[in-house]
Amino acid sequence: MKDLSIIAPLYNEEECVRFLYEAIVKVVDPLQLDHEILFVDDGSKDGTFRVARELAERDKRLRVIRFRRNFGQTPAMAAGFDLARGKILVTMDGDLQNDPEDIPRFMVKIGEGFDIVCGWREKRQDKLVTRKIPSVIANWLIGKVTRVPIRDNGCSLKAYRREVIQKIPLYSEMHRFIPAMASIAGSRVAQIPVRHHARKYGKSKYGLSRIYKVLLDLLMIKTVVSFSSRPMLWFGSMASLAAIGSLLPLAYSIVVVERTEGVSIVVPIGVAMLLGALSIFLLFAGAIGELVYKTGNLKMHTLAGLRASFTGFETLPKEE
Amino acid sequence: MEPTIELSAIVPVTGRYDDVAELYGLYKKGLEDTGKSYEIIYVVDGEYPEVMDVLKRLVAEGERVKIIKLARWFGEATALTIGIQHSSGNILLTLPAYQQVEASEIPRLVERLRDCDMVIARRWPRKDSILNRIQSGVFHMLLNPVSEFKFHDIGCGVRVFKNLVAKEINIYGDQHRFLPILAHKYGFRVLEVDAAQSKMDIPSRIYSPGIYVRRILDIFSIFFLVKFTKKPLRFFGILGSSVFTAGFLILLYLLYTKLFQGVALGDRPILLLGTLLIVLGVQVFAIGLLGEIIIFTHAKDIKEYTIDQVIN
Numbered sequence: 041m042k043d044l045s046i047i048a049p050l051y052n053e054e055e056c057v058r059f060l061y062e063a064i065v066k067v068v069d070p071l072q073l074d075h076e077i078l079f080v081d082d083g084s085k086d087g088t089f090r091v092a093r094e095l096a097e098r099d100k101r102l103r104v105i106r107f108r109r110n111f112g113q114t115p116a117m118a119a120g121f122d123l124a125r126g127k128i129l130v131t132m133d134g135d136l137q138n139d140p141e142d143i144p145r146f147m148v149k150i151g152e153g154f155d156i157v158c159g160w161r162e163k164r165q166d167k168l169v170t171r172k173i174p175s176v177i178a179n180w181l182i183g184k185v186t187r188v189p190i191r192d193n194g195c196s197l198k199a200y201r202r203e204v205i206q207k208i209p210l211y212s213e214m215h216r217f218i219p220a221m222a223s224i225a226g227s228r229v230a231q232i233p234v235r236h237h238a239r240k241y242g243k244s245k246y247g248l249s250r251i252y253k254v255l256l257d258l259l260m261i262k263t264v265v266s267f268s269s270r271p272m273l274w275f276g277s278m279a280s281l282a283a284i285g286s287l288l289p290l291a292y293s294i295v296v297v298e299r300t301e302g303v304s305i306v307v308p309i310g311v312a313m314l315l316g317a318l319s320i321f322l323l324f325a326g327a328i329g330e331l332v333y334k335t336g337n338l339k340m341h342t343l344a345g346l347r348a349s350f351t352g353f354e355t356l357p358k359e360e
Numbered sequence: 361m362e363p364t365i366e367l368s369a370i371v372p373v374t375g376r377y378d379d380v381a382e383l384y385g386l387y388k389k390g391l392e393d394t395g396k397s398y399e400i401i402y403v404v405d406g407e408y409p410e411v412m413d414v415l416k417r418l419v420a421e422g423e424r425v426k427i428i429k430l431a432r433w434f435g436e437a438t439a440l441t442i443g444i445q446h447s448s449g450n451i452l453l454t455l456p457a458y459q460q461v462e463a464s465e466i467p468r469l470v471e472r473l474r475d476c477d478m479v480i481a482r483r484w485p486r487k488d489s490i491l492n493r494i495q496s497g498v499f500h501m502l503l504n505p506v507s508e509f510k511f512h513d514i515g516c517g518v519r520v521f522k523n524l525v526a527k528e529i530n531i532y533g534d535q536h537r538f539l540p541i542l543a544h545k546y547g548f549r550v551l552e553v554d555a556a557q558s559k560m561d562i563p564s565r566i567y568s569p570g571i572y573v574r575r576i577l578d579i580f581s582i583f584f585l586v587k588f589t590k591k592p593l594r595f596f597g598i599l600g601s602s603v604f605t606a607g608f609l610i611l612l613y614l615l616y617t618k619l620f621q622g623v624a625l626g627d628r629p630i631l632l633l634g635t636l637l638i639v640l641g642v643q644v645f646a647i648g649l650l651g652e653i654i655i656f657t658h659a660k661d662i663k664e665y666t667i668d669q670v671i672n
Contacts, residue, residue: 083547092671093671096671096672097671100672101672102672103670103671103672104670104671104672105667105669105670105671106667106668106669106670106671107547107665107666107667107668108546108547108548108665108666108667108668109546109547109666111547111664111665111666112664114664115664115665116665118663118664118665119665119667123670209656209659209660209662210659211590211655211659211662211664212590212591212655212664213591252598253594256591256593256594256597256598257593259593259597259649260591260593260652263593263649263652263653264652264653264656267649267653268652268653268656268657271650271653275646278642278646282639282642304627306629307625307627307628307629307631307632308625310631310632310635311631311632311635314632314635314636314639315635315639317639318639318642318643321643321646322642322643322646325646325647325650328650329650329653332650332653332654332657333653333657335657336653336654336656336657336658337657337658337660337661338656338657338658338659338660
């Protein structure tokens, strides 16, 4: 078991790989830790893998994982976590926008007893309209929905204690929600400001098109962290709403229509029946949800058991 | 001491089959021409007494055929999976129990595996009837937009692939047809190679209506497997909220006519449509949320990547 693994997903970063490697080595070597660097080549189409392989041939502490094709950032990080041998895992962007110089400060925070340390980009060097503003809104929304105020969920520079990160499910684009999920599960999360550099090489791989995805992902994270352990409660409350909705037109048709000549009863009764059917459907969906949770192999309490003492949200420092 | 087997040919017998002995002879010839050590595995999917009789006779005559008989009908994908489990070659070759591609093409197809992970035969030039070609054309027209790869003949059962492809991919139900699509999704290099069509494959085929319905459902399921496996809410959420919004707009319009034009709500059947859409929207959305719960609680079994190689 090593002390530290540094994980960087790479996707078409041919020009960056060498600089990234050198920058990391320059910072990590003086720390005198038994460390490794993991480059995850996410199916790059340029020479990323060739350059990384050349570097790895000279330095055994550099490990290169090559995917069969492009799978995305979350799977790349998941692969890094799965293969890492370190007790502390640090993730960072492969495009040199994060500064490895910040890594020692992350180690200090972990040493203070935090399970996850998130960076937030203090002076973010990105386009205002397409990157920064959507990001501020998304972070605010994620904070509201999960009730865990993480300043910058999109910052890749983070440090994790191995036992914590390996219990957290990672799929789709979950990496954005790791801190929030971990915090809900009782892990202690710290946030520290990090440097951020403008992109020198290559092109940004994000655009505005992901807004609707973030919105749906928010709903998803709300569902899984708040309701997946008690689906009946939640589907049941929706079902009661629908039931009330069906009683209203029913009452209307009985009280009003019965006493008035020439008004059709069909339509309000129809509405009542539809909403009644919805109510029953939702009840059954809740029952299926219970079944799914019962048979699933991930329970919220196993996540919560990551820490013997559940410390809740107050461990989050408001300001650094 | 048995020589190590390089190539395992798997012939699933399920439903349609041609003269077993004749086809065996053809396949055997084709396999011998590859110059590799090989084995032939017949997986008999349920009760096919005629086929079993012929196969037993072949074994009695000293032919080296492995026969696996399943207790009942499980479907071609299961038959293939079981065949693959019992194979020992590094290269796997699936062959249909009926003539699709000239058996003499086998060596050429196996040869092409050199620079990819999976070779699928494409019957080309097509000699069969217009009807068959139209059916196949329509199917691929629907399939290709969801498959992320331009296939021309996914219905051809002749496929050569490396053992590791089968190890990474689990198939079930009718998914054997889509093995190349899944292989491509998992990052394997798939190659379509033209192969001469067998003369026996030429007559027109009209299937029962149920088969056509199943093919459409297949496309639907592959659509999910390829695009939305881990994000059900992306699909159901968008669908559900669009339907919900449509219903909501209808109700808004009704409210407007009621308040400002004094049209009685009770007389308007469109109120039913609006409510129906809202109900449907909520249901679709709820299914998406259920899907998310399923994925989340089973996330430990999900591995979303395949690794080509690891250095150090």
